Amino acid sequence: MKVKxxxxxxxxxxxxxxxxxEEYLPGDDVVPEILHRSMxxxxxxxxxxxxxxxxxxxxxxAQGSSDAALPLAAALEMIHSFSLIHxxxxxxxxxxxxxxxxxxxxxxxxxxxxxxxxxxLTRAFYLLTRLSLADDAAVVNIIAEVAQAxxxxxxxxxxxxxxxSEGKKVDRATLEYIHCHKTGDxxxxxxxxxxxxxxxxxxxxxxxxxxxxxxxxxxxxxxDILDVEGDVDKLxxxxxxxxxHGKATYPALFGLEKAKEAAHGAAANxxxxxxxxxxxxxxxxxxxxxxLHRDR
Amino acid sequence: MKVKxxxxxxxxxxxxxxxxxEEYLPGDDVVPEILHRSMxxxxxxxxxxxxxxxxxxxxxxAQGSSDAALPLAAALEMIHSFSLIHxxxxxxxxxxxxxxxxxxxxxxxxxxxxxxxxxxLTRAFYLLTRLSLADDAAVVNIIAEVAQAxxxxxxxxxxxxxxxSEGKKVDRATLEYIHCHKTGDxxxxxxxxxxxxxxxxxxxxxxxxxxxxxxxxxxxxxxDILDVEGDVDKLxxxxxxxxxHGKATYPALFGLEKAKEAAHGAAANxxxxxxxxxxxxxxxxxxxxxxLHRDR
Numbered sequence: 001m002k003v004k005x006x007x008x009x010x011x012x013x014x015x016x017x018x019x020x021x022e023e024y025l026p027g028d029d030v031v032p033e034i035l036h037r038s039m040x041x042x043x044x045x046x047x048x049x050x051x052x053x054x055x056x057x058x059x060x061x062a063q064g065s066s067d068a069a070l071p072l073a074a075a076l077e078m079i080h081s082f083s084l085i086h087x088x089x090x091x092x093x094x095x096x097x098x099x100x101x102x103x104x105x106x107x108x109x110x111x112x113x114x115x116x117x118x119x120x121l122t123r124a125f126y127l128l129t130r131l132s133l134a135d136d137a138a139v140v141n142i143i144a145e146v147a148q149a150x151x152x153x154x155x156x157x158x159x160x161x162x163x164x165s166e167g168k169k170v171d172r173a174t175l176e177y178i179h180c181h182k183t184g185d186x187x188x189x190x191x192x193x194x195x196x197x198x199x200x201x202x203x204x205x206x207x208x209x210x211x212x213x214x215x216x217x218x219x220x221x222x223x224d225i226l227d228v229e230g231d232v233d234k235l236x237x238x239x240x241x242x243x244x245h246g247k248a249t250y251p252a253l254f255g256l257e258k259a260k261e262a263a264h265g266a267a268a269n270x271x272x273x274x275x276x277x278x279x280x281x282x283x284x285x286x287x288x289x290x291x292l293h294r295d296r
Numbered sequence: 297m298k299v300k301x302x303x304x305x306x307x308x309x310x311x312x313x314x315x316x317x318e319e320y321l322p323g324d325d326v327v328p329e330i331l332h333r334s335m336x337x338x339x340x341x342x343x344x345x346x347x348x349x350x351x352x353x354x355x356x357x358a359q360g361s362s363d364a365a366l367p368l369a370a371a372l373e374m375i376h377s378f379s380l381i382h383x384x385x386x387x388x389x390x391x392x393x394x395x396x397x398x399x400x401x402x403x404x405x406x407x408x409x410x411x412x413x414x415x416x417l418t419r420a421f422y423l424l425t426r427l428s429l430a431d432d433a434a435v436v437n438i439i440a441e442v443a444q445a446x447x448x449x450x451x452x453x454x455x456x457x458x459x460x461s462e463g464k465k466v467d468r469a470t471l472e473y474i475h476c477h478k479t480g481d482x483x484x485x486x487x488x489x490x491x492x493x494x495x496x497x498x499x500x501x502x503x504x505x506x507x508x509x510x511x512x513x514x515x516x517x518x519x520d521i522l523d524v525e526g527d528v529d530k531l532x533x534x535x536x537x538x539x540x541h542g543k544a545t546y547p548a549l550f551g552l553e554k555a556k557e558a559a560h561g562a563a564a565n566x567x568x569x570x571x572x573x574x575x576x577x578x579x580x581x582x583x584x585x586x587x588l589h590r591d592r
Contacts, residue, residue, distance in 0.1 A: 032453050032456040034456065086414065122443050126443035136431075152328070156414050157328050160411055
């Protein structure tokens with residue numbers, strides 16, 4: 001596969017993940033129907049599938065098959081979907097739009113949205129138990145790493161600090177805590193556990209961990225920048241919502257130019273982390289520029 | 297241990313579980329402190345620990361050590377706590393009191409309560425990966441069974457149908473769906489996975505499954521009855537809240553006398569399911585009368 005084909009690579013992996021999600025989510029004719037409709041509404045048919053794709057790519061780099069990593073990729077996307085549904089609730093960010101359509105609670109009501117998020121998180125852990133690896137200890141380790149990345153000192157911890165920082169002037173350390181955990185932990189664990197499916201050793205895991213942290217930072221900084229100067233039609237959600245919520249962001253703390261410099265710095269660090277990897281890591285290298293220059 | 301000592305048995309097991317929870321929950325000095333305070337507030341220092349005790353007892357019946365089952369017991373109690381926190385939220389049952397103290401969102405606000413529930417659910421799955429069994433495949437199976445019991449066709453599914461039934465006249469099948477899943481699935485899986493920690497075979501698992509379903513039904517019917525004629529001081533929460541919410545309950549559907557008959561029927565069925573088990577199953581036998589006659 002040619003290095004230039006990143007868009008095609010991303011598209012084909014996203015399709016694989018979409019089909020896996022379609023299969024692994026209960027059908028909307030299964031009781032209770034409204035819950036399964038709600039889970040499917042927010043998980044299928046949209047999203048960049050960044051976390052799932054990273055898991056598949058890492059599995060391939062570790063010489064595993066991306067097929068074996070599909071339950072993992074789907075589980076990570078369900079967890080991402082859970083976090084977005086709960087994030088959008090009125091008691092949290094109170095966002096009415098997500099991916100160009102009404103957010104889950106606008107469609108199904110708050111109670112069903114809450115429970116759909118809970119059920120997606122639970123389903124993700126169930127799916128991880130379906131990973132078919134030679135060594136069950138590896139399955140247990142993967143579940144443990146995912147749970148730590150999501151938990152009170154991971155994604156959820158990042159959400160809490162983000163919420164507590166609204167409308168306050170935060171310092172750089174707090175902003176980095178939020179970015180590292182709210183976005184970075186799930187991205188990093190996608191790479192690590194994908195590689196674990198492929199049977200990776202410690203050295204590859206260490207490189208992917210560093211890459212994941214820098215990519216997560218890059219992703220969050222560009223997300224902040226898009227909220228300032230992005231195009232509402234491409235984003236599928238309003239711009240300026242961070243500022244109106246008094247959110248801690250890179251542009252708010254350092255100004256737009258310094259934020260862009262920070263994005264370029266994270267991109268360079270991400271590439272440097274891959275220095276010891278061969279040609280097979282090309283999608284990870286290409287992804288850095290893709291995210292640095294993304295418009296949605 | 298004498299058969300008559302059920303109260304002492306329950307008390308000693310509840311203390312073991314309390315200590316395990318104390319150890320397995322992050323301290324309230326760990327960042328983000330407010331989240332860990334919130335998780336500990338709703339999980340420590342209260343509750344009957346029914347699910348955790350059932351797991352320990354089942355492990356002992358299956359000739360395992362109850363020590364090995366402690367992470368499982370703690371995980372089940374964290375899941376129970378997650379479900380109560382989310383259940384009490386304004387968009388759900390909107391209950392201000394729980395176990396004699398303000399509910400989580402009254403103490404910490406809705407956003408932290410939501411995230412504390414999410415984090416407890418996640419922490420429970422992490423804890424399950426810490427189970428130290430000879431066979432990692434058994435750990436994976438335990439995680440899968442717990443996830444199914446909690447998920448969209450288990451506890452969470454039961455919550456959804458319960459919510460949808462509020463203020464409506466429901467039939468017996470719907471009421472049984474709610475009871476079976478909202479309460480029964482977690483109780484049944486506590487017994488099954490506890491026995492799996494002890495290395496139980498299919499026959500014992502089948503007996504415990506039947507017992508668990510009947511005990512769950514008994515527990516829910518007596519819960520409904522207590523909400524009609526219980527003592528507010530002993531319950532630590534207001535009575536009559538089911539009726540004021542138009543909830544589907546046994547007394548509402550069949551009247552108080554028929555509800556009590558149904559409780560006695562479930563008790564008899566639960567005891568019958570244990571017929572093939574020996575003396576070591578005495579706590580499960582005693583528990584039936586204990587729940588049938590409980591006042592809180």
